[in-house]
Amino acid sequence: MIARAKPIPGIVYTAPSGVALNPAGWVYEVCERAFAQGDVCPAGSATVADYGGVRLALQKGDVLKIRFVNHLPKLDPVKVTHSADMGGANLPLNPTNLHTHGLIVEPRAPTPQDPTFGDFVFVTAFNPANGQPVSQGLHDHGQMISGAIDYRIEIPNNHPSGLFWFHPHVHGLALNQVSSGLAGIITIGDVGDYARSDGVGAGFPGGHVRHLILKDLQVLAAGKIAFENGSANVADGEVLNQQDPDFCAQAPSPNELRQGSCPGVDLTADDGNNYSGGKWYFTINGVQYPKIRTASPDGEIWRLTNASGSLSYRLQLVDDATKQPLIMQLAAIDGVSVFLPQDTSMESVVHLAGAKFKVVRCPTNPPAIASQPVCVTELVMMPSSRAELWVTYRNALGQIVRPPKGASATLKMLGLTMGSGDMWPAVDLAKVLFEDSHNLFEAHAAINVAGDAYRAAQPGGVFASPTPYARPAPLPAGCKALPPGHRRRIFFGIEDLNNGDSFGLGYEEVDERGAPVPGTQLPVTRFDPMKPTICLPLGPGQTPVHETWELVQLSTENHNFHIHQTKFRSILMSAPASSPASNKPDPHVGFGLLEDNLPLGVAAPNASINDQVMNDQNGVCSVDQWRNGSCASPTVTLDIPFSQVGEFVYHCHILEHEDGGMMAKIKVVPSPDAGGPKFAGPK
Template identity: 25%
Template sequence: MPLPRHAPRRPGMPRRHGPARRGALGLALLLSLLAGPALAQERAFQPPADATIQRDSREARRLSAPGLRGPVGTAPRQASLDLAIREVAGRIWNPNTGRHDRVRLRGYVDAGLPRGARVLADRIVAPTIRVTPGDTVRMTLRNELPAEPDCPVGGGHDGPGCFNSTNMHSHGLWVSPTGNSDNVLLDLRPGSVFQYEYNIPADHPAGTFWYHPHRHGSTALQVASGMAGALVIEGSRKPGARADEPGDIDVLTRGMPEKLLLFGQIPYGCFRDGLVQTVADGADKGQFTCAEGETGLVQSFFQQLGFGTMPFPGWGGTGRFTTVNGEVQPVFTMTAGRVERWRLLHAGTAAQIGVSLRPVAPGRAVPPGGVPAAQAEAFVASACGAARLPLFEIQTDGLTRAAVRETAVDWLQSGYRSDLLVAAPEPGLYCLVDEPDPATTTTRTLQPQALLGIVRVLPAPQRVTLAPAALVRDALVRAAQARLTGPARDRVLAELQDRAGIRLASFTWHRPILASELTGRQTLEFQVNDLDPQPPGGPPPQPTAAYLVDNAAYDPAVVNRQLPLGGVEEWTLTANQFPHAFHIHVNPFQVVSATTADGKDAFAVDPLYAGMKDAWKDTLLVNQGYTVVIRTRYQRYIGEFVLHCHVLDHEDQGMMQNVVVTPPGVAARRVAAEAHRH
């Protein structure tokens, strides 16, 4: 029986309705019923639905060239999909009240589903796009949001606004930044229909990437509304006989249960007379509140997400909660001793997340239906043990590490992705915790610890005797023994069984950049300069700070940096006030060094930088007063794109620059780059 169009079967997946699948579902249901009560009241973890993708077919070819007549042939390695941006009605559980709040948010909807297909109710998370290296991905984007008559002609790129105008960014993909590829300089008004085309190179690394809007002025508010989805590159390439012929880490993780955790931070609120309603007094004063039956919206930049404005309370003071795939405090299920691959994606706009797994203390129960907000901090402190299950990071920002990194807390900034291998040796309940911000966080108010979810670990068929690190190493070794041959097999096994740690050199796609390769240098400073405070009792909140890069706010008419195709450069990054997440499009970078304000090695003393030395990333925290050095190659692609702070409200208020890569001897349009090159 073929799968329905809305659930395409990937190689190696069982058929969704086959006997094996039905049997597995039945067994899982039986075990979960044995493991604990109140399942009907729990919000079970659900992965985002996979986007409907037409592959290598007459239908795919028709979708790739709408309006053409005549014979239609096949197009090898072609993947076509159709996304609409609409106002989506849903609900979010609120631990403050113990009930679900109704919300109406801007969201991505799979427009490729056949008519009459059943869509899960109350899902506010975007579909996951799964493609492979070498694919030509054609994505039709339909902006079906309400018209905005007040949005000025030309887009109004001088600050936050035009919140229903949009475009698309394939964050982290190594593709062209121009034309109808990853072009974030486009302005797609309501009613627009536009087809993006991403030619993913055959040598693109397999990993976890994502997509989100990137129109300057509306980026933060749209992402805060939940407009973000995972974009997964799946690979099956095996390492070659030579050490310089890498393979995909998927070869070793194939067959492991996989969980995609898309973290959202949605500051929805209910409005009266144009103002967000807040709690008037008490311990929760200033938190957003909605009366029962009201519908929460995300529509005011300065009241709901404008860091640096008053009286915005910061994410921790909004009274809203980090969602996992659109749910607050979902319940996960694992099996003891079985290694899983978790793809973590921070799709929020600002507040960092520190992910840990803590065993629930013996005899402690989890309240049916979830932990109330008033009890959450005490519950984590008393019921979630101080011990943390080790997590094993294999990729950062979609790029495989040279070696597995073991950590107790996995820190994510806005835009970060982290692929982990997770194994629980003992059955029972575990807390998925957002750890309190470390003392090195240079924000005015530190975020407290919070409960992200509960993990129910079911008993294994046989008693597990190995520790998590041994379970992970054993799973990788067994996969290499079963799937690799010849010299590659011998080399990979030697790496995995290295006494110094689990090495993954045969699965890394970027060569380290040596000092001898450098052809130039760049400097960049993120700056927040305070403005005069607003008088009390004045108009709705406005900015109280200027957000700049190198003393200038974003100007769409200026190219700030002209970079040479084929160049290899070292960048020095600093920030004068607050932490900022540096993100540059197209080419990833290698993290070389990070020095604290008092001259210490941040890799050694700051948990937010632990394990980052020599890692390859596309987004990186620049803490206040720190000096961070990265290196990058400008390979293959020319054209204009941007760099910016990925604290997205900072970007929309001006913390962004235009960048262009050109062949040697080619002049860009108006350039203001000379101050940064030396």
């Protein structure tokens, strides 16, 4: 797998001079090792649509072996936002690495016996042609390797089937690299492992599954652009890899047709850049405004991935005739198929879905299927989000019917404003054509989802079984389990209220009464790769340990919580034990919906401090203002099962915020206790 620059054939940009060209993105070029010549894929041996997105199709129990090579170009330090930050001196050399986002796998560091890496982000590969990195002591973000990294990632036999993805994770440079195109997807197993029609028992056919990778690219016209570190000249067709949400107007002008792109605007009157002549492209699998033809009598499963660095999508599939959004059935979130008991209340469904989906009642609910179907008409996909939806033609009542001749819909990205922060534009992404079929529908009302959100909680499930590679070991100093009833509280804010770019996370432990435990408080600070914020052991017998975390949003703009190596579920402390939203996971109920990223709401300062927060504190409250009630922000409570041993991170997956420091390190170690129960309840 070679990270390199390459023209994007699916995007043709016409500069103001009239010259048409293909912008150069950064891609993963992949070939089998048997065909590779050293660290190069010979012509004809590599992937064809590498910008659109490579898919690594794996099965449970597979071992993914990758020789990962850095052939990326050197960068102008002025155009690298964090090159002047502490620890950022090597970023213009364009180091990179690989993270398998969403996989529940070991974050393994190399050993003398095994020099390969697992899903470990504290390592960087440098392109030797760009020069040698310099040591920055305590500010280095892990081991520095010249040329190539060898990864070996073991997929557990009990891993959920679903949709995952891979992308770089170099702190300070993640936004640049993902925005330029470095992303691909991973699938484990098949949709038929968990989805069937309500008419037959066979698994959903793989031929009716469509993978849709959402990528966007801001392409510049020649001129001078202001960057964080100064101004620099840019060439026609150059990619702006520090995304600017104001590149386009949020709404199209009258009679403006936005089909997969929007035009750059002049922001110089507001002390911004002049993006006139540039264009912002929104592609699906690397294609601008594709036509999607669906002819299957059972509709299709759409597997959507938001592979953007910072942009959030607000999506609807709108019937072109009625102008109303079509109802779609949710099959999976973030790589885990859903499972809700048939008696789950609508209130619980809405809570579990959170801000990701506009949930509606399904037109019909077949009583014989395994779990209660979840129907949606709109979804918000923040960066890194994945969703799997059953899409078929429906009439105005939401009933599945044969499409009339010429039936079509438009996949639309609606304008979306992130609280007081970014304003993302409205753009049409694709035309969907529902073609008539001679066959009757086998799925009459819903697909039958026998979800991994249930299986993961059962004996033998990934969040119920002992970790096979973990062995009892003494606990490191300062590493201990949470006492019963205690929770962890994470604050999302900024380190310096006078510096809006000093994104950070705070921490404290709270007791069973909700009071902060003295001595555990850490102020909101930027990421320090040398200091784990949290250390915890597995449960007795190396079983997964469940913790309750509270997320507190201090900002008036949205953030997107993500944690590596696990999933989580949103819970209600007041929910009954029979509910999938209960704070105590019940194997007989399952986890309901499991996620690995979660949109957070926004803080609301009251009138007494609003002007101060918005004008003097960059729109971010302090922890003290939240505590004294002058800044309202209800906590989001999660149940998080930890099953993988090693060092990894949790962070905001808006990469502008992550690169700016909104990330923290966590360490999970083996339990010293060799025995214990098969299922560990929450701590």
